[in-house]
Amino acid sequence: MTAVGRALLALAVVAAPAFAQDPRLAARLDKPTLIAVNAIVDSARVAKLPTSPLVDKALEGAAKGSDGQKIVVAVHQLSLRLGSARHVLGAGASIDEIKSAAGALDAGVTPHDLARIRAATGKRAVTMPLAVLTDLIERGVPIATATSTVIQLERSGVKDQELAMFQRNVRADIDRGADPGVAATTRARGLVLRSGGAPDKPAQ
Amino acid sequence: MIVARVVRGDVEAFAALVERYRDRYARYAFHMLGNRQDAEEALQDAFTRAYRSLARCEDPERFGAWLFRILVNRCRTLGARRGRRSRTFVVDETALLEASEEHPADRAAWREEIDRALQQLRAEQREAFLLKYVEEIGYDEMSQMTGVGVSALKMRVLRACERLRELLSEVHSA
Protein backbone atom coordinates (compact mmCIF):
# COMPACT_ATOMS: atom_id res chain seq x y z
CA MET A 1 0.00 0.00 0.00
CA THR A 2 1.23 3.50 -0.77
CA ALA A 3 2.02 6.05 1.90
CA VAL A 4 -1.16 7.91 0.99
CA GLY A 5 -3.09 4.67 1.22
CA ARG A 6 -1.68 3.96 4.67
CA ALA A 7 -2.54 7.47 5.78
CA LEU A 8 -6.07 7.08 4.49
CA LEU A 9 -6.37 3.76 6.24
CA ALA A 10 -5.18 5.20 9.54
CA LEU A 11 -7.56 8.11 9.20
CA ALA A 12 -10.48 5.84 8.45
CA VAL A 13 -9.74 3.69 11.49
CA VAL A 14 -9.48 6.64 13.85
CA ALA A 15 -12.03 9.07 12.52
CA ALA A 16 -15.71 8.57 13.09
CA PRO A 17 -17.52 8.08 9.78
CA ALA A 18 -19.38 11.11 8.49
CA PHE A 19 -22.42 8.99 7.69
CA ALA A 20 -23.72 5.76 9.12
CA GLN A 21 -21.92 3.06 7.18
CA ASP A 22 -23.61 -0.14 6.11
CA PRO A 23 -22.27 -2.73 8.57
CA ARG A 24 -22.55 -5.52 6.01
CA LEU A 25 -19.76 -3.96 4.01
CA ALA A 26 -17.42 -3.92 6.98
CA ALA A 27 -18.20 -7.57 7.60
CA ARG A 28 -17.44 -8.63 4.05
CA LEU A 29 -14.80 -6.33 2.58
CA ASP A 30 -11.14 -5.99 3.45
CA LYS A 31 -10.08 -2.62 4.83
CA PRO A 32 -8.70 -0.93 1.69
CA THR A 33 -11.70 -2.02 -0.38
CA LEU A 34 -14.08 -0.94 2.36
CA ILE A 35 -12.56 2.52 2.51
CA ALA A 36 -12.74 2.99 -1.24
CA VAL A 37 -16.31 1.70 -1.48
CA ASN A 38 -17.48 3.82 1.43
CA ALA A 39 -15.92 6.86 -0.19
CA ILE A 40 -17.87 6.21 -3.39
CA VAL A 41 -21.06 5.59 -1.43
CA ASP A 42 -20.57 8.79 0.59
CA SER A 43 -20.04 10.83 -2.57
CA ALA A 44 -23.18 9.37 -4.08
CA ARG A 45 -25.12 10.18 -0.96
CA VAL A 46 -23.90 13.76 -1.03
CA ALA A 47 -24.93 13.96 -4.67
CA LYS A 48 -28.36 12.64 -3.64
CA LEU A 49 -27.99 9.52 -5.74
CA PRO A 50 -29.36 6.18 -4.52
CA THR A 51 -26.72 4.36 -2.50
CA SER A 52 -28.35 0.96 -2.01
CA PRO A 53 -27.42 -0.25 -5.53
CA LEU A 54 -23.81 0.62 -4.78
CA VAL A 55 -23.86 -1.33 -1.55
CA ASP A 56 -25.56 -4.24 -3.31
CA LYS A 57 -22.91 -4.22 -6.01
CA ALA A 58 -20.14 -4.38 -3.43
CA LEU A 59 -21.94 -7.18 -1.59
CA GLU A 60 -22.37 -9.05 -4.86
CA GLY A 61 -18.67 -8.84 -5.58
CA ALA A 62 -17.81 -9.98 -2.08
CA ALA A 63 -20.26 -12.88 -2.26
CA LYS A 64 -18.68 -13.95 -5.54
CA GLY A 65 -15.18 -13.87 -4.09
CA SER A 66 -14.03 -11.09 -6.35
CA ASP A 67 -10.83 -9.22 -5.53
CA GLY A 68 -11.07 -5.78 -3.99
CA GLN A 69 -9.90 -3.93 -7.06
CA LYS A 70 -12.68 -5.38 -9.22
CA ILE A 71 -15.25 -4.52 -6.61
CA VAL A 72 -14.12 -0.92 -6.41
CA VAL A 73 -14.17 -0.60 -10.18
CA ALA A 74 -17.65 -2.12 -10.40
CA VAL A 75 -19.04 0.15 -7.70
CA HIS A 76 -17.42 3.15 -9.32
CA GLN A 77 -18.83 2.28 -12.76
CA LEU A 78 -22.26 1.89 -11.27
CA SER A 79 -22.02 5.25 -9.55
CA LEU A 80 -21.22 6.79 -12.92
CA ARG A 81 -24.27 5.12 -14.45
CA LEU A 82 -26.45 6.37 -11.63
CA GLY A 83 -25.15 9.87 -12.15
CA SER A 84 -25.71 9.63 -15.87
CA ALA A 85 -29.23 8.32 -15.30
CA ARG A 86 -30.08 11.20 -13.05
CA HIS A 87 -28.59 13.65 -15.49
CA VAL A 88 -30.82 12.34 -18.26
CA LEU A 89 -33.98 11.94 -16.20
CA GLY A 90 -33.62 15.26 -14.46
CA ALA A 91 -33.43 16.34 -10.84
CA GLY A 92 -37.02 15.36 -10.14
CA ALA A 93 -36.41 11.69 -10.82
CA SER A 94 -37.21 9.30 -8.00
CA ILE A 95 -34.76 6.82 -6.51
CA ASP A 96 -36.55 3.92 -8.23
CA GLU A 97 -36.45 5.69 -11.56
CA ILE A 98 -32.74 6.34 -11.28
CA LYS A 99 -32.07 2.71 -10.30
CA SER A 100 -34.18 1.48 -13.17
CA ALA A 101 -32.45 3.80 -15.62
CA ALA A 102 -29.00 2.73 -14.46
CA GLY A 103 -30.07 -0.87 -15.09
CA ALA A 104 -31.18 0.05 -18.60
CA LEU A 105 -27.89 1.83 -19.29
CA ASP A 106 -26.07 -1.25 -18.09
CA ALA A 107 -28.09 -3.40 -20.48
CA GLY A 108 -26.92 -1.24 -23.39
CA VAL A 109 -29.58 1.43 -23.75
CA THR A 110 -27.98 4.71 -24.75
CA PRO A 111 -28.49 7.91 -22.75
CA HIS A 112 -30.06 9.36 -25.87
CA ASP A 113 -32.70 6.62 -25.97
CA LEU A 114 -33.18 6.99 -22.25
CA ALA A 115 -34.10 10.62 -22.88
CA ARG A 116 -36.54 9.55 -25.59
CA ILE A 117 -38.25 7.18 -23.19
CA ARG A 118 -38.43 9.92 -20.59
CA ALA A 119 -40.10 12.16 -23.13
CA ALA A 120 -42.51 9.40 -24.19
CA THR A 121 -43.69 8.62 -20.65
CA GLY A 122 -44.39 12.24 -19.91
CA LYS A 123 -45.57 12.64 -16.35
CA ARG A 124 -45.74 8.89 -15.65
CA ALA A 125 -42.87 7.21 -13.87
CA VAL A 126 -40.21 5.57 -16.06
CA THR A 127 -39.50 2.85 -13.53
CA MET A 128 -41.68 0.14 -15.00
CA PRO A 129 -41.09 0.93 -18.71
CA LEU A 130 -37.35 0.80 -18.13
CA ALA A 131 -37.58 -2.43 -16.15
CA VAL A 132 -39.56 -4.01 -18.95
CA LEU A 133 -37.12 -2.65 -21.53
CA THR A 134 -34.17 -4.13 -19.65
CA ASP A 135 -35.95 -7.44 -19.39
CA LEU A 136 -36.74 -7.54 -23.11
CA ILE A 137 -33.10 -6.92 -23.97
CA GLU A 138 -32.02 -9.63 -21.58
CA ARG A 139 -34.39 -12.08 -23.24
CA GLY A 140 -32.80 -11.48 -26.58
CA VAL A 141 -34.81 -8.70 -28.12
CA PRO A 142 -32.36 -6.50 -30.05
CA ILE A 143 -31.74 -3.28 -28.16
CA ALA A 144 -33.03 -1.00 -30.92
CA THR A 145 -36.20 -3.06 -31.35
CA ALA A 146 -36.86 -3.22 -27.64
CA THR A 147 -36.28 0.50 -27.22
CA SER A 148 -38.56 1.56 -30.05
CA THR A 149 -41.23 -0.91 -28.89
CA VAL A 150 -41.30 0.52 -25.39
CA ILE A 151 -41.29 4.10 -26.70
CA GLN A 152 -44.19 3.28 -28.97
CA LEU A 153 -46.15 1.75 -26.10
CA GLU A 154 -45.52 4.71 -23.86
CA ARG A 155 -46.49 7.20 -26.52
CA SER A 156 -49.82 5.44 -26.92
CA GLY A 157 -50.51 5.89 -23.23
CA VAL A 158 -50.18 2.29 -22.11
CA LYS A 159 -50.39 1.90 -18.33
CA ASP A 160 -47.90 0.02 -16.13
CA GLN A 161 -50.33 -2.87 -15.62
CA GLU A 162 -50.73 -3.35 -19.35
CA LEU A 163 -46.99 -3.09 -19.75
CA ALA A 164 -46.58 -5.88 -17.19
CA MET A 165 -49.03 -8.04 -19.13
CA PHE A 166 -47.13 -7.26 -22.31
CA GLN A 167 -43.87 -8.39 -20.73
CA ARG A 168 -45.42 -11.64 -19.53
CA ASN A 169 -46.87 -12.39 -22.94
CA VAL A 170 -43.59 -11.71 -24.71
CA ARG A 171 -41.83 -13.95 -22.23
CA ALA A 172 -44.34 -16.73 -22.78
CA ASP A 173 -43.95 -16.40 -26.54
CA ILE A 174 -40.16 -16.59 -26.34
CA ASP A 175 -40.42 -19.60 -24.02
CA ARG A 176 -42.57 -21.27 -26.63
CA GLY A 177 -39.87 -20.67 -29.20
CA ALA A 178 -40.82 -17.40 -30.85
CA ASP A 179 -38.12 -15.06 -32.09
CA PRO A 180 -37.69 -12.46 -29.33
CA GLY A 181 -37.76 -9.43 -31.64
CA VAL A 182 -40.83 -10.68 -33.47
CA ALA A 183 -42.59 -11.56 -30.24
CA ALA A 184 -41.97 -8.08 -28.86
CA THR A 185 -43.18 -6.19 -31.91
CA THR A 186 -46.20 -8.43 -32.45
CA ARG A 187 -47.40 -8.15 -28.88
CA ALA A 188 -46.75 -4.41 -28.89
CA ARG A 189 -48.81 -3.90 -32.00
CA GLY A 190 -51.71 -5.79 -30.47
CA LEU A 191 -51.52 -3.78 -27.27
CA VAL A 192 -51.37 -0.43 -29.04
CA LEU A 193 -54.42 -1.34 -31.14
CA ARG A 194 -56.37 -2.38 -28.06
CA SER A 195 -55.52 0.78 -26.18
CA GLY A 196 -56.77 2.86 -29.07
CA GLY A 197 -53.49 4.26 -30.30
CA ALA A 198 -52.38 4.14 -33.89
CA PRO A 199 -49.69 1.51 -34.41
CA ASP A 200 -46.35 2.67 -35.74
CA LYS A 201 -44.89 1.13 -38.83
CA PRO A 202 -43.16 -2.14 -37.83
CA ALA A 203 -39.61 -1.26 -38.83
CA GLN A 204 -38.68 1.80 -36.81
CA MET B 1 -18.02 -16.68 12.07
CA ILE B 2 -19.39 -18.28 15.20
CA VAL B 3 -21.99 -15.58 15.62
CA ALA B 4 -23.23 -16.20 12.10
CA ARG B 5 -23.46 -19.93 12.77
CA VAL B 6 -25.44 -19.41 15.93
CA VAL B 7 -27.83 -17.05 14.17
CA ARG B 8 -28.41 -19.69 11.54
CA GLY B 9 -29.59 -22.06 14.24
CA ASP B 10 -26.37 -23.78 15.35
CA VAL B 11 -27.07 -23.58 19.09
CA GLU B 12 -24.05 -25.63 20.10
CA ALA B 13 -21.70 -23.16 18.44
CA PHE B 14 -22.66 -20.72 21.18
CA ALA B 15 -20.64 -22.80 23.63
CA ALA B 16 -17.48 -21.56 21.92
CA LEU B 17 -18.48 -17.98 22.62
CA VAL B 18 -19.23 -18.79 26.23
CA GLU B 19 -15.83 -20.38 26.64
CA ARG B 20 -14.10 -17.47 25.01
CA TYR B 21 -15.56 -14.72 27.11
CA ARG B 22 -16.58 -16.13 30.45
CA ASP B 23 -13.39 -15.76 32.45
CA ARG B 24 -12.70 -12.24 31.33
CA TYR B 25 -16.17 -11.03 32.12
CA ALA B 26 -16.53 -13.10 35.27
CA ARG B 27 -13.79 -10.89 36.66
CA TYR B 28 -15.84 -7.74 36.23
CA ALA B 29 -19.02 -9.32 37.57
CA PHE B 30 -17.21 -10.71 40.61
CA HIS B 31 -15.61 -7.41 41.58
CA MET B 32 -18.80 -5.54 40.89
CA LEU B 33 -21.12 -7.78 42.85
CA GLY B 34 -18.76 -9.04 45.54
CA ASN B 35 -19.44 -12.76 45.49
CA ARG B 36 -19.06 -15.62 43.09
CA GLN B 37 -22.65 -16.77 43.15
CA ASP B 38 -24.09 -13.41 42.13
CA ALA B 39 -21.34 -12.94 39.58
CA GLU B 40 -22.11 -16.24 37.89
CA GLU B 41 -25.80 -15.51 37.92
CA ALA B 42 -25.25 -12.12 36.26
CA LEU B 43 -22.89 -13.65 33.74
CA GLN B 44 -25.21 -16.51 32.87
CA ASP B 45 -28.03 -14.04 32.52
CA ALA B 46 -25.93 -11.89 30.20
CA PHE B 47 -25.07 -14.87 28.01
CA THR B 48 -28.68 -15.98 27.64
CA ARG B 49 -29.80 -12.46 26.85
CA ALA B 50 -27.04 -12.13 24.29
CA TYR B 51 -28.10 -15.39 22.71
CA ARG B 52 -31.73 -14.36 22.57
CA SER B 53 -31.07 -11.06 20.87
CA LEU B 54 -28.07 -12.14 18.82
CA ALA B 55 -29.71 -11.06 15.61
CA ARG B 56 -29.63 -7.52 16.97
CA CYS B 57 -25.87 -7.52 17.44
CA GLU B 58 -24.94 -4.97 14.81
CA ASP B 59 -21.38 -6.00 14.29
CA PRO B 60 -20.55 -9.66 14.89
CA GLU B 61 -16.87 -8.80 15.14
CA ARG B 62 -17.60 -6.73 18.22
CA PHE B 63 -19.66 -9.42 19.88
CA GLY B 64 -17.42 -9.30 22.96
CA ALA B 65 -17.96 -5.59 23.53
CA TRP B 66 -21.67 -5.97 22.94
CA LEU B 67 -21.88 -8.86 25.39
CA PHE B 68 -19.96 -6.85 27.96
CA ARG B 69 -22.45 -4.02 27.75
CA ILE B 70 -25.23 -6.48 28.51
CA LEU B 71 -23.22 -7.75 31.47
CA VAL B 72 -22.65 -4.27 32.89
CA ASN B 73 -26.39 -3.75 32.79
CA ARG B 74 -27.11 -7.11 34.38
CA CYS B 75 -24.73 -6.29 37.23
CA ARG B 76 -26.51 -3.01 37.82
CA THR B 77 -29.91 -4.66 37.94
CA LEU B 78 -28.76 -7.53 40.11
CA GLY B 79 -26.86 -5.25 42.45
CA ALA B 80 -29.81 -2.92 42.89
CA ARG B 81 -32.21 -5.78 43.45
CA ARG B 82 -30.10 -7.59 46.01
CA GLY B 83 -29.37 -4.51 48.07
CA ARG B 84 -26.51 -3.88 50.46
CA ARG B 85 -26.98 -7.11 52.31
CA SER B 86 -25.65 -9.46 49.70
CA ARG B 87 -22.96 -7.12 48.50
CA THR B 88 -21.08 -7.77 51.71
CA PHE B 89 -17.88 -9.46 50.81
CA VAL B 90 -17.45 -12.89 52.29
CA VAL B 91 -14.01 -13.17 53.79
CA ASP B 92 -12.13 -16.40 53.94
CA GLU B 93 -11.15 -16.32 57.63
CA THR B 94 -8.95 -19.39 57.50
CA ALA B 95 -6.74 -17.96 54.79
CA LEU B 96 -6.19 -14.78 56.79
CA LEU B 97 -5.21 -16.66 59.92
CA GLU B 98 -2.55 -18.62 58.08
CA ALA B 99 -1.17 -15.60 56.33
CA SER B 100 2.50 -14.77 56.57
CA GLU B 101 5.07 -12.94 54.47
CA GLU B 102 6.17 -15.98 52.50
CA HIS B 103 2.81 -17.69 52.38
CA PRO B 104 1.00 -17.23 49.12
CA ALA B 105 -2.18 -16.70 51.10
CA ASP B 106 -0.83 -13.23 51.83
CA ARG B 107 -1.56 -12.20 48.30
CA ALA B 108 -5.00 -13.71 48.51
CA ALA B 109 -5.59 -11.74 51.70
CA TRP B 110 -4.53 -8.52 50.03
CA ARG B 111 -6.92 -9.23 47.16
CA GLU B 112 -9.70 -9.87 49.62
CA GLU B 113 -9.04 -6.55 51.25
CA ILE B 114 -9.28 -4.84 47.92
CA ASP B 115 -12.58 -6.53 47.16
CA ARG B 116 -13.89 -5.69 50.60
CA ALA B 117 -12.98 -2.06 50.08
CA LEU B 118 -14.57 -2.10 46.66
CA GLN B 119 -17.83 -3.27 48.14
CA GLN B 120 -17.82 -0.30 50.44
CA LEU B 121 -17.95 2.06 47.50
CA ARG B 122 -21.21 3.22 46.05
CA ALA B 123 -22.25 1.01 43.16
CA GLU B 124 -21.86 3.73 40.55
CA GLN B 125 -18.37 4.60 41.77
CA ARG B 126 -17.34 0.98 41.86
CA GLU B 127 -18.68 0.47 38.35
CA ALA B 128 -16.83 3.50 36.99
CA PHE B 129 -13.61 2.50 38.75
CA LEU B 130 -13.70 -1.07 37.44
CA LEU B 131 -14.51 0.01 33.92
CA LYS B 132 -11.73 2.58 33.87
CA TYR B 133 -8.89 0.91 35.72
CA VAL B 134 -9.57 -2.78 35.42
CA GLU B 135 -11.37 -3.14 32.11
CA GLU B 136 -9.45 -0.11 30.78
CA ILE B 137 -12.34 1.32 28.86
CA GLY B 138 -12.06 4.88 27.60
CA TYR B 139 -14.39 7.50 28.96
CA ASP B 140 -16.23 7.96 25.67
CA GLU B 141 -17.04 4.29 25.38
CA MET B 142 -17.93 4.20 29.07
CA SER B 143 -20.31 7.07 28.53
CA GLN B 144 -21.99 5.21 25.69
CA MET B 145 -22.25 2.06 27.78
CA THR B 146 -23.66 3.64 30.90
CA GLY B 147 -25.53 6.58 29.47
CA VAL B 148 -23.73 8.84 31.91
CA GLY B 149 -21.83 11.95 30.85
CA VAL B 150 -18.03 11.88 30.70
CA SER B 151 -17.47 14.51 33.40
CA ALA B 152 -19.82 12.74 35.79
CA LEU B 153 -17.93 9.50 35.13
CA LYS B 154 -14.58 11.16 35.79
CA MET B 155 -15.93 12.46 39.07
CA ARG B 156 -17.09 9.00 40.07
CA VAL B 157 -13.70 7.51 39.26
CA LEU B 158 -11.96 10.23 41.25
CA ARG B 159 -14.16 9.66 44.30
CA ALA B 160 -13.69 5.92 43.99
CA CYS B 161 -9.91 6.30 43.91
CA GLU B 162 -9.89 8.60 46.93
CA ARG B 163 -12.10 6.30 48.96
CA LEU B 164 -10.15 3.19 48.01
CA ARG B 165 -6.89 4.82 49.00
CA GLU B 166 -8.40 5.80 52.32
CA LEU B 167 -9.73 2.34 53.04
CA LEU B 168 -6.67 0.47 51.86
CA SER B 169 -4.04 2.69 53.47
CA GLU B 170 -5.68 1.79 56.78
CA VAL B 171 -5.05 -1.86 55.95
CA HIS B 172 -1.50 -1.14 54.92
CA SER B 173 -0.61 0.65 58.05
CA ALA B 174 -2.35 -1.91 60.21
Add this chain to the structure above:
Amino acid sequence: MRDENELPLREIARELREPVPVSESFDARVMRAVRALPRHRFGFWLRLTAPRTITIKPLTWGVLAASLIVFAAAGVPRAFGALHRATRPIATALFPSSAKAPVKSQRVQFVLVAPDAKKVAVVGDFNGWDAQHAEYQAKHRGGGVWSVTAPVPLGHHRYSFVVDDSVWVADPTAPRVVDNDFGTPNSAIVVEELK
Protein backbone atom coordinates in the same frame (compact mmCIF):
# COMPACT_ATOMS: atom_id res chain seq x y z
CA MET C 1 3.86 13.18 45.21
CA ARG C 2 2.04 11.82 42.22
CA ASP C 3 3.88 8.53 42.43
CA GLU C 4 2.86 8.02 46.02
CA ASN C 5 -0.79 8.23 45.11
CA GLU C 6 -0.49 6.39 41.81
CA LEU C 7 1.34 3.37 43.05
CA PRO C 8 -1.34 1.80 45.22
CA LEU C 9 -3.89 2.32 42.46
CA ARG C 10 -1.75 0.59 39.90
CA GLU C 11 -1.24 -2.29 42.28
CA ILE C 12 -4.91 -2.46 43.03
CA ALA C 13 -5.83 -2.44 39.37
CA ARG C 14 -3.26 -5.11 38.65
CA GLU C 15 -4.68 -7.37 41.31
CA LEU C 16 -8.18 -6.82 40.08
CA ARG C 17 -7.20 -7.69 36.55
CA GLU C 18 -6.41 -11.26 37.47
CA PRO C 19 -8.92 -13.53 35.78
CA VAL C 20 -11.59 -14.94 38.03
CA PRO C 21 -12.35 -18.53 37.11
CA VAL C 22 -15.94 -19.60 37.10
CA SER C 23 -17.24 -22.79 38.63
CA GLU C 24 -16.89 -25.97 36.60
CA SER C 25 -20.57 -26.32 35.86
CA PHE C 26 -20.92 -22.77 34.52
CA ASP C 27 -20.63 -23.57 30.83
CA ALA C 28 -23.06 -26.44 31.15
CA ARG C 29 -25.59 -24.29 32.97
CA VAL C 30 -25.44 -21.56 30.33
CA MET C 31 -25.84 -24.00 27.45
CA ARG C 32 -28.76 -25.68 29.22
CA ALA C 33 -30.48 -22.32 29.54
CA VAL C 34 -29.68 -21.40 25.95
CA ARG C 35 -30.91 -24.70 24.54
CA ALA C 36 -34.17 -24.23 26.36
CA LEU C 37 -34.85 -21.04 24.43
CA PRO C 38 -37.11 -21.56 21.45
CA ARG C 39 -34.96 -21.77 18.35
CA HIS C 40 -37.56 -20.36 16.02
CA ARG C 41 -37.04 -17.03 17.66
CA PHE C 42 -34.16 -16.42 15.28
CA GLY C 43 -36.46 -16.59 12.29
CA PHE C 44 -38.74 -14.14 14.04
CA TRP C 45 -35.99 -11.68 14.85
CA LEU C 46 -34.38 -12.00 11.46
CA ARG C 47 -37.63 -11.09 9.77
CA LEU C 48 -37.87 -7.97 11.86
CA THR C 49 -34.32 -6.80 11.51
CA ALA C 50 -33.67 -5.48 8.08
CA PRO C 51 -31.34 -4.84 6.41
CA ARG C 52 -29.45 -7.96 7.27
CA THR C 53 -26.38 -7.24 9.35
CA ILE C 54 -25.23 -10.69 10.34
CA THR C 55 -23.23 -12.16 7.58
CA ILE C 56 -20.59 -14.75 7.39
CA LYS C 57 -17.12 -13.74 6.38
CA PRO C 58 -17.26 -14.83 2.80
CA LEU C 59 -16.13 -18.42 2.56
CA THR C 60 -15.91 -17.59 -1.08
CA TRP C 61 -12.90 -15.29 -0.60
CA GLY C 62 -9.99 -17.00 -2.19
CA VAL C 63 -11.80 -20.31 -2.23
CA LEU C 64 -14.23 -19.43 -4.95
CA ALA C 65 -12.50 -19.28 -8.29
CA ALA C 66 -14.19 -18.61 -11.60
CA SER C 67 -14.11 -22.33 -12.31
CA LEU C 68 -16.42 -22.96 -9.40
CA ILE C 69 -19.15 -20.79 -10.81
CA VAL C 70 -21.24 -23.33 -12.58
CA PHE C 71 -23.84 -22.90 -15.24
CA ALA C 72 -26.89 -25.05 -14.82
CA ALA C 73 -26.06 -26.62 -18.17
CA ALA C 74 -22.86 -28.18 -16.91
CA GLY C 75 -21.18 -29.07 -13.67
CA VAL C 76 -24.05 -29.49 -11.27
CA PRO C 77 -25.50 -32.82 -12.32
CA ARG C 78 -29.17 -32.97 -13.12
CA ALA C 79 -29.81 -29.47 -11.86
CA PHE C 80 -32.46 -27.55 -13.65
CA GLY C 81 -34.92 -25.05 -12.41
CA ALA C 82 -38.18 -23.36 -13.07
CA LEU C 83 -39.31 -19.93 -12.07
CA HIS C 84 -42.93 -19.49 -11.18
CA ARG C 85 -44.76 -16.49 -9.96
CA ALA C 86 -47.37 -16.56 -7.25
CA THR C 87 -50.79 -16.30 -8.83
CA ARG C 88 -52.10 -14.00 -6.15
CA PRO C 89 -50.29 -11.23 -4.37
CA ILE C 90 -49.79 -12.35 -0.80
CA ALA C 91 -49.36 -9.47 1.61
CA THR C 92 -46.74 -10.18 4.22
CA ALA C 93 -46.31 -8.36 7.50
CA LEU C 94 -43.34 -6.47 6.13
CA PHE C 95 -44.69 -5.67 2.71
CA PRO C 96 -48.33 -4.72 2.79
CA SER C 97 -49.79 -4.37 -0.65
CA SER C 98 -51.49 -1.07 0.09
CA ALA C 99 -50.52 1.86 -2.05
CA LYS C 100 -49.05 3.63 0.96
CA ALA C 101 -46.40 0.96 1.56
CA PRO C 102 -42.89 2.35 1.18
CA VAL C 103 -41.54 -0.82 -0.41
CA LYS C 104 -43.84 -2.79 -2.63
CA SER C 105 -42.97 -6.36 -3.31
CA GLN C 106 -44.45 -9.60 -4.49
CA ARG C 107 -43.82 -13.03 -3.14
CA VAL C 108 -41.98 -14.98 -5.76
CA GLN C 109 -41.35 -18.70 -5.81
CA PHE C 110 -37.87 -19.86 -6.74
CA VAL C 111 -37.42 -23.50 -7.65
CA LEU C 112 -34.27 -25.47 -8.32
CA VAL C 113 -33.85 -29.19 -8.84
CA ALA C 114 -30.54 -30.22 -7.31
CA PRO C 115 -30.67 -33.75 -5.91
CA ASP C 116 -27.11 -33.77 -4.60
CA ALA C 117 -27.40 -30.47 -2.79
CA LYS C 118 -27.41 -30.17 0.98
CA LYS C 119 -28.32 -26.52 1.02
CA VAL C 120 -29.82 -24.15 -1.53
CA ALA C 121 -30.19 -20.43 -1.08
CA VAL C 122 -31.38 -17.61 -3.31
CA VAL C 123 -29.12 -14.56 -3.41
CA GLY C 124 -29.70 -11.34 -5.24
CA ASP C 125 -29.71 -7.60 -5.11
CA PHE C 126 -32.84 -7.79 -2.96
CA ASN C 127 -31.10 -9.51 -0.05
CA GLY C 128 -27.56 -8.23 -0.23
CA TRP C 129 -26.38 -11.40 -2.03
CA ASP C 130 -26.43 -13.05 1.37
CA ALA C 131 -26.48 -16.83 1.12
CA GLN C 132 -27.27 -17.05 4.83
CA HIS C 133 -30.38 -14.86 4.71
CA ALA C 134 -33.00 -16.86 6.58
CA GLU C 135 -35.92 -15.80 4.38
CA TYR C 136 -34.29 -17.01 1.20
CA GLN C 137 -33.23 -20.48 2.23
CA ALA C 138 -34.88 -23.07 0.01
CA LYS C 139 -36.43 -26.11 1.59
CA HIS C 140 -36.03 -29.57 0.17
CA ARG C 141 -39.45 -30.76 -0.94
CA GLY C 142 -38.39 -34.22 -1.95
CA GLY C 143 -37.09 -35.69 -5.19
CA GLY C 144 -34.24 -33.21 -5.29
CA VAL C 145 -36.61 -30.28 -5.61
CA TRP C 146 -35.73 -27.21 -3.59
CA SER C 147 -38.03 -24.23 -3.35
CA VAL C 148 -38.62 -21.05 -1.43
CA THR C 149 -41.23 -18.33 -1.73
CA ALA C 150 -39.92 -14.98 -0.60
CA PRO C 151 -40.59 -11.30 -1.15
CA VAL C 152 -38.91 -9.50 -4.02
CA PRO C 153 -39.49 -5.79 -4.49
CA LEU C 154 -41.15 -4.61 -7.67
CA GLY C 155 -38.85 -3.92 -10.55
CA HIS C 156 -35.88 -5.49 -12.19
CA HIS C 157 -33.45 -7.61 -10.19
CA ARG C 158 -30.43 -9.86 -10.50
CA TYR C 159 -30.20 -13.08 -8.58
CA SER C 160 -28.71 -16.55 -8.48
CA PHE C 161 -28.93 -19.79 -6.56
CA VAL C 162 -26.08 -20.76 -4.26
CA VAL C 163 -25.77 -24.48 -3.63
CA ASP C 164 -23.94 -25.74 -0.54
CA ASP C 165 -22.58 -22.24 0.11
CA SER C 166 -20.09 -22.66 -2.70
CA VAL C 167 -21.60 -23.34 -6.12
CA TRP C 168 -23.42 -20.57 -7.95
CA VAL C 169 -26.16 -21.83 -10.21
CA ALA C 170 -28.02 -19.53 -12.55
CA ASP C 171 -31.71 -20.13 -13.04
CA PRO C 172 -31.86 -21.83 -16.43
CA THR C 173 -35.33 -20.65 -17.27
CA ALA C 174 -34.68 -17.04 -16.43
CA PRO C 175 -32.81 -14.69 -18.72
CA ARG C 176 -29.13 -14.95 -18.02
CA VAL C 177 -27.33 -11.68 -17.65
CA VAL C 178 -23.65 -11.66 -18.45
CA ASP C 179 -22.02 -10.04 -15.49
CA ASN C 180 -19.59 -7.51 -16.82
CA ASP C 181 -18.35 -6.66 -13.38
CA PHE C 182 -17.31 -9.93 -11.81
CA GLY C 183 -17.37 -12.36 -14.69
CA THR C 184 -20.10 -14.58 -13.32
CA PRO C 185 -23.57 -14.75 -14.76
CA ASN C 186 -26.69 -13.80 -12.90
CA SER C 187 -30.30 -14.50 -13.60
CA ALA C 188 -32.70 -11.64 -14.07
CA ILE C 189 -36.23 -11.21 -12.92
CA VAL C 190 -38.77 -8.46 -13.31
CA VAL C 191 -41.39 -8.36 -10.60
CA GLU C 192 -44.60 -6.65 -11.42
CA GLU C 193 -47.51 -5.90 -9.23
CA LEU C 194 -50.28 -8.44 -9.60
CA LYS C 195 -53.80 -7.32 -8.97
